[in-house]
Amino acid sequence: MTPKKNKKPLTVDQKISRRTFISFGAFTALSASVYFSWRWLYKSPLEMPAATKGTRAPLRDALNNNEKIFRSGFSHKHLVKTYPKSMAAKTVRYNSSVGMNLKTPFNVAEWKLQINKASGEVLNLSLADIKALPKTEIIFAFKCVEGWDQISHWGGVKFADLIAHYNLQEETKFAYVAMETPDKGYYVGIDTPSATHPQTILAYEVNGKPLPVKHGAPLRLIIPVKYGIKNIKRIGSISFANERPRDYWAERGYDYYSGL
Ligand SMILES: Nc1nc2c(c(=O)[nH]1)N[C@H]1C(S)=C(S)[C@@H](COP(=O)(O)O)O[C@H]1N2
Ligand SMILES: [Mo]
DSSP states (O other), rough: OOOOOOOOOOOOOHHHHHHHHHHHHHHHHHHHHHHHHHHHHSOOOOOOOOTTTOOOOHHHHHHHHHHHHHHOOOOTTTTOOOOOOGGSSSOOOOOOOOTTTTOEEEEEEEOOOOEEEETTTTTOOHHHHHHHHHEEEEEEEEETTTEEEEEEEEEEHHHHHHHHHOOOOTTTSSSEEEOOTTSSSEEEEEHHHHHTSSOEEEEETTTTTEGGGGGTTTOOOTTTBGGGGGGOSSOOEEEESSSSOOOOTTTTSSSSSSSS
16 A cells, blocks of 8 residues: 555645635735736727727728628628518518608609719719619518518619629629718728628619608619618719728628628
């Protein structure tokens, strides 16, 4: 038999003082780490102003990294789930109207969609021009970041069809598509792969009828791979850029990518 090591058990007092020492040490370490993290964050650079107004860049890192993961898994073959027409809401939910000023009447007949080409040339399309292209319909679950979702039915022209018809292939080499309301009060930036996704449409109909003003007449974006915030209503202009275009909700702290 090997003799037991002669280790004296700790007295109660010793146990207490040891625990106190450990927890005090842990508390000190935690406080120091909180302080230094705060200092690090405080001294860190500001996030790109157009993307997120005045936020320290590291606070956005998680979202930006999420974006990288989402984008690496993004494919035009991966389609958002669609539903039968019978499941589409008869009364479509209305959310907000930034950049639409619903109190003053909006003259749809005078409206033109302005497309700013890379060459500097500007296309001005009427609603009739847009309706002349093949119509695409989609019934999907529209999701708002505020926590509601609803199956709704939209009709319009696929953004990719508009690109092809108006020979905007050069423009799709830019990383982002920017869309703004005519008064520039609401604006979104969308990564080009999402904009040219086969389910992304410039919608002029809801439930088979012309869009009501509150839902974005005469033309709104329906982009099922994104949250509602990116589905800009009453589009006035479209441009293309390699830098992230300004984005209304990203400036207010929401995720720039806002992918689903
Ligand atoms: N011009 C404009 N487009 C907008 C908004 C807005 O306030 N103004 N709100 C967005 C948000 S947050 C959502 S959820 C959807 C809501 O669209 P709906 O009102 O047709 O349901 O529109 C998006 N597009
Ligand atoms: Mo929303």
